[in-house]
Amino acid sequence: MKNFANLIKALDSSNKTTVKVDALTEYFRHASDQDKVWTIAILSHRRPARPVNTTLLRLWANELAAIPLWLFEESYHIVGDLAETIALIIPATKAHSDKSLSEYLHEMIALKAKTDEQKREYLHENWLALNYYERFVFTKLITGSFRIGVSQKLMTRALSKATGVDEDALAYKLMGNWNPGTITFQELILDEKSSDYLSKPYPFYLAYQIDGDVAVLGHPEEWAVEHKWDGIRSQTIIRDGEIYVWSRGEELVTDKYPEFQSFVGVIPDGTVIDGEILPFPNGEIGTFNDLQTRIGRKTVSKDLLAKTPVVIKAYDLLEWEGRDLRESAYDERRQLLEQLLDNVKGRGLPLQLSESVVMDSWDKITAERMRAREMRSEGLMIKRRSSTYQVGRKKGDWWKWKIEPLVIDAVLTYAMRGSGRRANLFTDYTFALWQTDEHGGRELVTFAKAYSGLTDAEFRKVDDWIKKNTLERFGPVRSVTPQLVFEIGFEGIALSKRHKSGVATRFPRILRWRVDKKIEEANSIEDLKNMIV
Structure with a gap:
C-alpha cells in the first residue's frame, strides 16, 4: 500500500502529463505483478464494490476521532471529500503496515460479507495502522469512488514505457471483461492469446x-x-x-x-x-x-x-x-x-x-x-x-x-458547497422557474442543478451573497432569497414524471450571471416545455 499511496501522491501533486507518466512508469517497473494488475484496474475504473456505506464510515471515523458529530459533518462540508476528511480527523499514529495493495483489496472484497461490528473493527485497526496519505488512499478504495486526474490513455502510455508493449496493443488488451482478482499480469499484459480476441471490442x-x-x-x-x-x-x-x-x-x-x-x-x-x-x-x-x-x-x-x-x-x-x-x-x-x-x-x-x-x-x-x-x-x-x-x-x-444549447433564464433557490479546490465555496446551485397555479398566482419550481460556467471571481462573489442571504439550512444545503437570475444552457429536454417541474434537462450548465435581470423576468416552466420539439 505504501508504494501505491506514494504513486497517488505523486500523481495528485502535479498537473504536468510528463510528471504523471514518469511516476506511473517507475511504479509499473518496480511494483509486484499483483499490485500492477490492481493499479491498472483502479485507474481504468474496475474498482471492487463498496463494502461499507458512507453513513457507517462517517460514524466510525467520528468515533475514532472522538469529536462531536456536528464538527465532523461541518469539516466534511468544508473539505468536500469524505476520504480526505477521515484521513485528516483521525489521530496521527506511528504504526505501520507492510500489507500490499493487492492484500488490502482482497480484504476489502471479503469485508463486504462481514457483520457491521467486524467491519468497524477492521476499519479502526487499519485507519490507525496507516499514515495520512496511506489512510486517505485506503479510505478512497473503501468508498469505491477512487478518481484521480489520470486518463486510461495516460496510464497506457506509461505501461507501454515500462513493458515495451505497443500502446495500441495495450489499449486493446485492457478492453473487455477481465477480473483483477483472478487474472495475472502475465496473462493481462504480456501474453498473446487468441481466445481473448473473441469478445473484445476495439478502443473507441x-x-x-x-x-x-x-x-x-x-x-x-x-x-x-x-x-x-x-x-x-x-x-x-x-x-x-x-x-x-x-x-x-x-x-x-x-x-x-x-x-x-x-x-x-x-x-x-x-x-x-x-x-x-x-x-x-x-x-x-x-x-x-x-x-x-x-x-x-x-x-x-x-x-x-x-x-x-x-x-x-x-x-x-x-x-x-x-x-x-x-x-x-x-x-x-x-x-x-x-x-x-x-x-x-x-x-x-x-x-x-x-x-x-x-x-x-x-x-x-x-x-x-x-x-x-x-x-x-x-x-x-x-x-x-x-x-x-x-x-x-x-x-x-x-x-x-x-448545436447551440437551449437557453433559459432561471432563479437561484438553493446552494451547496462544491468539492476539490471549491470545497470552501457554495458553487453547486439549484435553479427554479416560474409556474402559475390554478388561482393565477406564481411560484418558483426547481427544474435543474448546475455547478459550472462562472469564473472563479464570480463564484466567490455569489458565495459571499449566498452566505448573507441564507433563508434555511438543510444539512449541507442552503435555501436562499430568490433574487439572482442566471442564464442556463442545456443540450436537450424531455417531459419527465420523475421531476417536480415535469421536465428533465440534459447537461445543464450556467452560461452567465444575468445581473441585468430581476426575478420577475425569469422564464416559466411553460416556456421550458414549449422548447420540446
Whole structure:
C-alpha cells in the first residue's frame, strides 16, 4: 500500500502529463505483478464494490476521532471529500503496515460479507495502522469512488514505457471483461492469446469539438457528414456465433438489449459495428430520457421491451470477415457498412444506417445542423473521408459540431458547497422557474442543478451573497432569497414524471450571471416545455 499511496501522491501533486507518466512508469517497473494488475484496474475504473456505506464510515471515523458529530459533518462540508476528511480527523499514529495493495483489496472484497461490528473493527485497526496519505488512499478504495486526474490513455502510455508493449496493443488488451482478482499480469499484459480476441471490442475513436468557423476545415468534399446521435456509443461484435455489445464505458451490455440477439445468424461472423444505441418508441427516434428507462436495468421486462425498443444507428465498420479494417480509409469502411446493411435489409433487424448528409457547401451543412433537434440529434459529425480509425481522442480527422444549447433564464433557490479546490465555496446551485397555479398566482419550481460556467471571481462573489442571504439550512444545503437570475444552457429536454417541474434537462450548465435581470423576468416552466420539439 505504501508504494501505491506514494504513486497517488505523486500523481495528485502535479498537473504536468510528463510528471504523471514518469511516476506511473517507475511504479509499473518496480511494483509486484499483483499490485500492477490492481493499479491498472483502479485507474481504468474496475474498482471492487463498496463494502461499507458512507453513513457507517462517517460514524466510525467520528468515533475514532472522538469529536462531536456536528464538527465532523461541518469539516466534511468544508473539505468536500469524505476520504480526505477521515484521513485528516483521525489521530496521527506511528504504526505501520507492510500489507500490499493487492492484500488490502482482497480484504476489502471479503469485508463486504462481514457483520457491521467486524467491519468497524477492521476499519479502526487499519485507519490507525496507516499514515495520512496511506489512510486517505485506503479510505478512497473503501468508498469505491477512487478518481484521480489520470486518463486510461495516460496510464497506457506509461505501461507501454515500462513493458515495451505497443500502446495500441495495450489499449486493446485492457478492453473487455477481465477480473483483477483472478487474472495475472502475465496473462493481462504480456501474453498473446487468441481466445481473448473473441469478445473484445476495439478502443473507441473519439472526436474533437469544433469551436468557431467550420469552413477552416477546407473543402466540404473532403469530409463525410452525418448527424451526431444522442444515445449510447457502442460496438456490436459478432464472432463465432456469439454477439457481444459493449458501451464506450467498457461495459458489456449484451443482456440489457436482447433485441440484438436477432443479429446472430444473419450478420456474418467476424463483424464489428461502431454505432449508437437509440430508443425507438413508436417507430421513431426517442429522447435520451426514454433510453434511461433501459439503462441500469438488470432485467428487461416484456412491457419495457414493447414500450421502449432500441435500435443501433450504425456509422462505422471496424471488422469485416474477421479482418481488422481500422487502417482502411473511412470511405472504404463506410462502403462495406452500406453493403452489409443492404444485404440484411428486410430481415427486421433493429439496425439502421446513420445516413450521410451530402452537401456541397458549408452553408448547406450549417443549415442541416440547424435541423438537429428536429432529427433528435446533438448536431453533426464531420469525418475526413481518408481517415483511419484511430485510438482515443486525436485531433484533425474527426470533429463533432454540436448545436447551440437551449437557453433559459432561471432563479437561484438553493446552494451547496462544491468539492476539490471549491470545497470552501457554495458553487453547486439549484435553479427554479416560474409556474402559475390554478388561482393565477406564481411560484418558483426547481427544474435543474448546475455547478459550472462562472469564473472563479464570480463564484466567490455569489458565495459571499449566498452566505448573507441564507433563508434555511438543510444539512449541507442552503435555501436562499430568490433574487439572482442566471442564464442556463442545456443540450436537450424531455417531459419527465420523475421531476417536480415535469421536465428533465440534459447537461445543464450556467452560461452567465444575468445581473441585468430581476426575478420577475425569469422564464416559466411553460416556456421550458414549449422548447420540446
